Amino acid sequence: MHIKYWEELKKDTFGKIGLVLFLFFIVIVLIAPFITRDPQVQTALVFEAPSLEHLLGTNDVGQDIWSRLVWGARTSLLVAIGVGMLSTFLGALIGASAALIGGWYEEIAMRIIDAFLVIPTVILLILVAAFIRPSIWLLIVLISFLRWQGGARIIRSQTLSLKESVHISAAKSFGASRFYILFRHIIPDLAPILVVSFIYSARMAVFMEAGLAFIGITDPSVVSWGKMMHHALNFYYLDIWKWWLLPAGMALSALILVFAFLGYSLEKIMDPRLRKSNA
Amino acid sequence: MLKIKDLRVSYGKLKVLKGVNLEIKEGECLGVIGESGTGKTTLALSIMRLVDEDSSASLEGEIFFQEKNLMEMDEEMIRKIRWNSISIVFQNKEDALNPVHTILDQVKEPIMENGGESKKEATEKAIHLLSQVGLASRCIKAYPHQLSEGEKQRSLLAMALANDPEVLILDEPVSSLDTTSKADMITKIKRLSRGYSVLVVTHDISTVAKLTDRVAVLYGGRIVELASTPLLLSNPRHPYTRGLLRSYPNMTTTKDLQGMKGRMQPVEKGCPFYPRCTQVVDVCKRKNPELQKIGERFLACHRGGILPFLKVKNLTKYFDSFRAVDSVCLTLYEGETLGLVGESGAGKTTLAKSIMGLFHSEGEIYLEGEKVGERDKKFYKTVQMIFQNPRESLSHRLNVLEAVREPLDIYKIGSFRQRSQKVEQTLTEVELPSDEEFLDRYPHHLSGGEIQRVVIARALVLDPKLLIADEPTSFLDASIQAKIVRLLLNLQEKRGLGLLFITHDIALARKVSDRLVVMLKGKIVEEGPTPQILSSPSHPYTRNLLRVAPTLT
Structure with a gap:
C-alpha cells in the first residue's frame, strides 16, 4: 500500500499542530542570537520583574530569563535530534544487520538487545551522569547508547518480514546485488519505521535531558530548561516562579508534545486501521 | 522406386525448389507437408514432368524412376510413363x-x-x-x-x-472435402492404393497422419524434417514442424491454433526458416543447414532442432528434514510450454524458486546445455519468473514506470530515455497503456488484471527466453484469466518464449501446455505430451486430477 506520508501528515490535525510547533521551535532556535542577549552574563540586577529590557525578568544572579529560555530550547532540540539520529542509527545498524545476516551474528545481537532491555537505563544513566557530569555531546552519546534497543527490535522484525517479501525476491530474480536490494528496497521500505523511531527517541531524550538537568547532574555550564526549573524551585516563595519556573515548564511540555503529536500522527498514517475514515 | 536427387525448380527468378532429395520406396506412402507456397505442387508436377509446360520454368537435378532418369527422357518417353507408370490426382479438379x-x-x-x-x-x-x-x-x-x-x-x-500405375501422386486429395466425405475418401484411397508407391502432397496434417508411413516437411523449397509419421507428429524436432502442428486444429492436441511468427518469405542465404525461427544464431543466417540423420529422423537445422533449453537434474530441496522437492528431473524445450500440475504443497513453487536460485538446493541445472552454478545476471537475463502473488511482488513505493524499469536499472541497460522507451514498448506488448498517467500509477491503483500485466511486462523487459509463471492466473476471474493466458501464448509465438507454467488447474494446463508434468509430494509422478497424459493417465493421482477437473456438466 503506497502512502504519501507528507500529504497525510498535513491532513491530520495532530500532525499539523505538531509540524507548526516544531517549525516554530526550529525558527526560534535558529534566530536565538538576534533576539536574546548572552544567557550566561551575570549582572547586578537580580530578581527583576519582566520589562521591555528583560522580557521575563532576571534570576538570582541577574541573568536574563528570556535568553536562558531560548538558549535552553537549543539544548533540548540538539539533544532531541542528536539522540534521535544516533539511537535510530544504532538500532537500524544492529537490528537490520541482525535480520539480514542472520545465523550466529543474529543470535548474539539479539541477546545483547535483550540484555539492554532488562537494564534499568534511567537509573544507570543517573549513576553514570552523576559520576562524569557529561557535556551535551557526551550526554547525547550516553542516552543513545542506553536507548537504542527498543528501536533495534522493531527494525529487526520489520526487516525480517521485508526480507521475505515477494518484491524483494522479485528484485533478486532480476539479478539485483545485495547492495542494490539494501539501498533501493530495504532502507527505503524501512524509512517510515526509522522516522517513528527517531521521533520516539527524540521525545524521550528531551525528557531525559531535562530530568538529569533538574536533578543537577549534567554539565553546569549548559543552559537547560531542567536546570532552570531546578534553580527556580529554590525561590518558590517569591513571585518570580511566574516568569521563571512556569515558562520553562511550559516550553518543555510543548516540545515533548510536538514529538508526541508527530509520532502519534505518523503512527496513524502508517496503520490505516487507526484512521477514523478512509475517505 | 522413385528417387529424387537435388531437384531445383525455378520460375523465372523465383526459386521454388532449392535442392530436394526424396526417395519413395516400393509400396510406401510418403507424405509431403508444408504451408501453401512452399513448393509442394511444384514437386508433384516436376515428377510428372509437367512443370516444363511453363516456359519460364527451369529444372535441375535428377529424378530416377526404376533406375531411369526422368529428367533425361524426351517427351515421347515421358508420355509413356506418365499416366501408365506414374499418375497424379490433381489439386485443381476443374482443369483436370x-x-x-x-x-x-x-x-x-x-x-x-x-x-x-x-x-x-x-x-x-x-x-x-x-x-x-x-x-x-x-x-x-x-x-x-x-x-x-x-x-x-x-x-x-x-x-x-x-x-x-506404379507410382501414384496425390496433390491435396481431400483438402476441399467436408469432414465425412474426407474420411470416406481417405479409407478409399487407403484401400485402393495398397501396393502402390504413393506420394501425398498436402497441408492437411490429419490426412498425412492417416495415409502415410513417412512424412517430409517442406519449407522454402527445402526439406527441413523427414521421419516416420507417428514419430514426426508426436515429437516434432524442427521448429517449423512444431509450429505447423501447433497451428492445426484437431482432436488430439489441445493447445492448437497457435502458429509461428511472421509469414513465409524468400530467403537468399541461410536457413529458409530463419526469419521466423526463435532460436536463430549467426550461422543460421549465413549457411543453409543440410538434411542430416539424427537418430531415427532426418533434420535440417544448425541447432539440432528445438533446443532443450532448461534441464533440471535431480533437484532436491530440504526444509530442515522435510523433503519439499525430491530428485526432480525435467527438460523444457525452446518455445514450448511445460505445464507443471499438482495440488498445493506438492512443491511446485519450491521447485520454481529453487530453479531461480531463491532457495539453495541440491542438484544440477543446465541452461542451453551449460551447467548453471551460482545464478548470475546472465542467468536472470534469460530466465525470469512471475511470482504467485503479483500484487505483493511489486513494491508499493514504485509506480508502474519505476517497477517495470527496475530490471533495466539493475542491468544498467541504455540511457534513462532508452529505458523509458523500452518500458513503454513492453507495456504496449502486454496490452497496457503507456501514457504518462498510467506510468505514474501505483500498484494499489491497478486492477488485478492490470497488476498481472505489469508484472509480466517487468519480467519481459529484459527479453528473457524462459518464463517461469507460478500460478499466473489463480486469483483472476475467468475472463481476465483467458486474456492473460492468450497474452502469454501470443508472446510465446512471437518471441519463442519457453514457459514453465505452474498451476493446480489441469483444465487450464491442458489448454496451454505442450507437455505436462504432474507433481505429487515433491516428486514427479507423470510426464509426457499433454494429449497423451490426458487420454491415458498412468498414475492414479493424475486420474484423480482429471476426474475432479472442472466441467460444465
Missing part, C-alpha cells in the same frame, strides 16, 4: 476434367489409349474403378459440372488408377 466429356468417357480414354484394351473391356474396367472409388452409378454418365466436389475428386482418383 474435360467439361464436354462424361466421367465414364474420361476414365475410359486412358485405358483404351495406353492399355490397348477393347472398348467394352475398357468400359467395364472404368465402371468397376468408379464404383470402387465410391462414385454413385448415376454419376458415371454425368458431365463434370453435374458433380459435387467430392464426386469430381473420386472421378479423378479413378482416372489416376485407370492404368494401374
